[in-house]
Amino acid sequence: MKKLLLIVLGIIIVLIIILLIKTFTYPFKKNNSNAAKEWKVVKNDSAVQRLSNGIKIATISTGELGDFDYSTFDTFKEYLKKSYPELYQNTENYEVNEYGLVFKLKGSQPNLEPILFLSHMDVVPPGDGDIKNKEENIFKPDDKVLSRVTKVAEDWDYAPFSGAVANGRIYGRGTIDMKGMLFSLMESMTNLIKNKHVPQRDIYLAFGFDEEVGGQKGALQIANHFKKQGLKFDAVYDEGGLVLEKGSVKGIDSDVAVIGCAEKGFLSAKIKVKGLGGHSSMPPMESAIGKAAIIMQRLEKSQMKPEITPLIKEFFNNIGGVMPFTSRLAISNQWLLKSLLLSQLEKNNSTNALIRTTTALTMMKGSDAPNVLSPEVEFVVNFRILPGNTIKDVKQHIAEATKGFDVEVEEVDNTREASAVSPTNTKAFQLIQAGIKEIYPNAIAAPYLTMAATDAYKYQIVSKNVYRFMPIKINNSEQQSIHSTNEYISIENYLKMIHYFEFIMKNYDK
Numbered sequence: 001m002k003k004l005l006l007i008v009l010g011i012i013i014v015l016i017i018i019l020l021i022k023t024f025t026y027p028f029k030k031n032n033s034n035a036a037k038e039w040k041v042v043k044n045d046s047a048v049q050r051l052s053n054g055i056k057i058a059t060i061s062t063g064e065l066g067d068f069d070y071s072t073f074d075t076f077k078e079y080l081k082k083s084y085p086e087l088y089q090n091t092e093n094y095e096v097n098e099y100g101l102v103f104k105l106k107g108s109q110p111n112l113e114p115i116l117f118l119s120h121m122d123v124v125p126p127g128d129g130d131i132k133n134k135e136e137n138i139f140k141p142d143d144k145v146l147s148r149v150t151k152v153a154e155d156w157d158y159a160p161f162s163g164a165v166a167n168g169r170i171y172g173r174g175t176i177d178m179k180g181m182l183f184s185l186m187e188s189m190t191n192l193i194k195n196k197h198v199p200q201r202d203i204y205l206a207f208g209f210d211e212e213v214g215g216q217k218g219a220l221q222i223a224n225h226f227k228k229q230g231l232k233f234d235a236v237y238d239e240g241g242l243v244l245e246k247g248s249v250k251g252i253d254s255d256v257a258v259i260g261c262a263e264k265g266f267l268s269a270k271i272k273v274k275g276l277g278g279h280s281s282m283p284p285m286e287s288a289i290g291k292a293a294i295i296m297q298r299l300e301k302s303q304m305k306p307e308i309t310p311l312i313k314e315f316f317n318n319i320g321g322v323m324p325f326t327s328r329l330a331i332s333n334q335w336l337l338k339s340l341l342l343s344q345l346e347k348n349n350s351t352n353a354l355i356r357t358t359t360a361l362t363m364m365k366g367s368d369a370p371n372v373l374s375p376e377v378e379f380v381v382n383f384r385i386l387p388g389n390t391i392k393d394v395k396q397h398i399a400e401a402t403k404g405f406d407v408e409v410e411e412v413d414n415t416r417e418a419s420a421v422s423p424t425n426t427k428a429f430q431l432i433q434a435g436i437k438e439i440y441p442n443a444i445a446a447p448y449l450t451m452a453a454t455d456a457y458k459y460q461i462v463s464k465n466v467y468r469f470m471p472i473k474i475n476n477s478e479q480q481s482i483h484s485t486n487e488y489i490s491i492e493n494y495l496k497m498i499h500y501f502e503f504i505m506k507n508y509d510k
Contacts, residue, residue: 022332028318047495077095113234115201115233123177160173170489180497188501216414233465243257266413274375303356422465422467471497
């Protein structure tokens with residue numbers, strides 16, 4: 001018995017040694033923060049004012065399939081023409097589907113595949129609360145007031161369409177999502193034109209107008225237009241990842257720039273559960289709502305299998321070097337500790353979403369009276385599909401959860417597969433990393449999986465290299481302001497973003 005215990009102890013000691021060796025020799029990426037100096041922000045009040053005035057134009061997209069008021073979008077187009085005359089005069093520019101905007105800056109070598117930068121001009125509504133109209137002149141070309149749009153809402157420090165400049169910030173709906181990026185791109189390309197810089201390859205800007213409601217009339221039409229022209233882009237850049245401020249990611253004592261190389265798919269299913277209706281005084285042993293509850297419990301308890309995809313493995317390889325020892329141990333030794341690593345990742349909502357197709361019960365409808373049993377109960381479950389899983393997999397998962405019950409399943413909203421995964425060994429990706437080092441030299445840059453849907457997905461038909469990243473550094477509260485109250489962008493972030501995109505445009509072929 002003693003000999004057996006010694007053998008077991010020896011095996012444990014050898015195993016520990018192997019685990020430690022693998023942990024300390026694992027090729028985590030090193031962050032060379034001293035290799036570059038941070039670009040110093042140059043004051044530019046006119047650029048700030050142009051964005052501020054653009055925020056005042058309430059280009060709100062609501063409803064299904066882009067069915068909303070376009071009058072402010074007409075105003076916005078006119079405002080861009082007035083604000084960026086050099087860009088309009090020195091590019092080939094046109095509209096797609098009346099409100100989609102495309103700009104092409106010609107390069108010296110048109111045989112090279114062009115690069116494309118995306119944004120969108122629409123914003124979500126300012127939110128609930130007491131919203132009142134307040135007149136305010138935005139600009140007056142030829143002495144004609146083209147807009148008087150400002151709305152005041154409760155719970156905002158400044159009106160959501162005020163474009164207020166205060167406390168080193170620009171306030172208002174769309175400052176981050178996503179007029180800040182749109183105006184920074186206009187500023188960057190204008191700077192290239194003013195400085196007489198001619199790129200080697202053509203540079204395109206493309207702005208949709210209904211991204212917040214699916215992008216079917218905007219980005220989809222622009223992407224199809226490019227495909228019909230036979231265009232193939234060497235890179236497509238859109239929103240997605242951000243620079244997460246030190247402390248935002250638990251266990252990581254560094255700024256982290258997450259670069260979206262893919263985005264999740266989407267499927268919302270309305271599940272109608274049949275049962276016996278009638279008066280609540282004589283209920284059946286199992287009501288429709290009880291059956292629905294069982295199905296919902298199955299969906300939440302038995303979710304789709306978690307897995308560490310190649311993209312997330314690369315993400316951990318990049319940031320693992322600054323994670324706690326226990327995390328590095330698990331990442332370095334997945335041959336033994338993968339199940340432990342997965343169980344730890346599942347405990348946090350953010351990391352859980354990185355490793356599985358998520359399940360979210362979002363809506364439910366039954367009887368309209370407290371004493372009536374509805375013969376049919378319906379609820380909606382939303383799945384965000386992990387690359388590697390498919391719509392077919394999700395449908396099979398629903399079928400298993402509803403087995404044994406009389407149900408009807410209907411897809412609602414815009415069902416789509418997860419995007420393709422763009423490679424990280426490309427010039428396009430390396431330029432993002434270089435641009436990050438230019439403005440945030442201490443940030444760790446890592447490929448990432450974008451959770452939310454973006455317009456970028458639609459441009460897969462014209463490029464294999466599609467990346468989702470907005471170069472602004474934000475904390476948790478600033479993240480939460482997107483689509484919520486008190487959305488703002490710091491002036492420093494905005495001016496750094498202008499420089500970042502100008503850096504990419506100027507250095508792509510160097």
